[in-house]
Amino acid sequence: MSEATPGTNERRQKPAPGRRTLLGFLLGSSLLASLASIIYPILNFILPPPTGEVDTDTVVAGRADELAPNSGKIFRFGSRPGILVRTPAGDYCAFSATCTHLECTVQYRGREHDIWCACHNGVYDLQGRNVSGPPPRPLEVYDVHVQGEDVVVARRGRS
Numbered sequence: 001m002s003e004a005t006p007g008t009n010e011r012r013q014k015p016a017p018g019r020r021t022l023l024g025f026l027l028g029s030s031l032l033a034s035l036a037s038i039i040y041p042i043l044n045f046i047l048p049p050p051t052g053e054v055d056t057d058t059v060v061a062g063r064a065d066e067l068a069p070n071s072g073k074i075f076r077f078g079s080r081p082g083i084l085v086r087t088p089a090g091d092y093c094a095f096s097a098t099c100t101h102l103e104c105t106v107q108y109r110g111r112e113h114d115i116w117c118a119c120h121n122g123v124y125d126l127q128g129r130n131v132s133g134p135p136p137r138p139l140e141v142y143d144v145h146v147q148g149e150d151v152v153v154a155r156r157g158r159s
């Protein structure tokens with residue numbers, strides 16, 4: 001017959017339920033945190049970020065006193081560029097700034113009074129019509145209104 005030595009019983013005793021619960025909670029929490037730190041970056045990579053203003057129909061393209069006659073500027077129209085032109089006579093006109101050939105961004109040329117695509121020398125007139133070079137179609141024409149200090153551009157039929 002052997003007698004248990006002091007302390008042996010203490011080693012064989014199961015941990016108190018409170019300690020086991022705490023240990024389980026800590027292990028579970030750290031496992032969840034590890035999974036979250038792996039899954040979150042993957043989801044961030046896979047899911048596209050929200051793109052605001054994609055369906056915008058109206059935008060303030062600039063201030064009325066910003067453009068001198070015979071100049072132009074590129075503005076953001078939703079997710080695409082637009083071009084606002086102030087003609088030599090001082091009128092405003094606006095178009096999509098995406099070339100209809102291979103989608104380069106066009107620019108206004110003050111000396112020629114036209115809209116030019118530098119990629120393949122495409123040229124549009126101030127009505128947006130493709131007049132020379134490879135562009136197959138005219139630029140999309142926008143409506144322009146001066147409202148107080150702002151030059152407001154809208155897609156046709158939605159202003």
Ligand code: FES
Binds near residue numbers: 102104121
């Ligand atoms: S992309 Fe504009 S002319 Fe080719």
